[in-house]
Amino acid sequence: MRGHFEGDQMKYRDAAVTEEWKKKDCIVRMETLLREQGVMTEEQMQAIRAEISTKIDAAVATAEATPEPTPEDLYRNLYAEQR
16 A cells, blocks of 8 residues: 555555555454454554564664675675585
8 A cells, every 4th residue: 555665655546546445454454353253352452563563673673783784795695605
């Protein structure tokens, strides 16, 4: 439902098409089904979202703390090593 990149204004797609697809969002539909059938509560879903957000934040922090690759890194693991 989003463009090809974060700043994409999606002028190539009618906004009505995007709105129609939002109604078919499989995640929203599954969450609704789980709530309606009493499988999960909203609080449980919020806890899962918070856990996922924490994991994403940790992954981003790890990536940002990782040193920038060197030009030599371009060739590392490019070919199989012969024994």
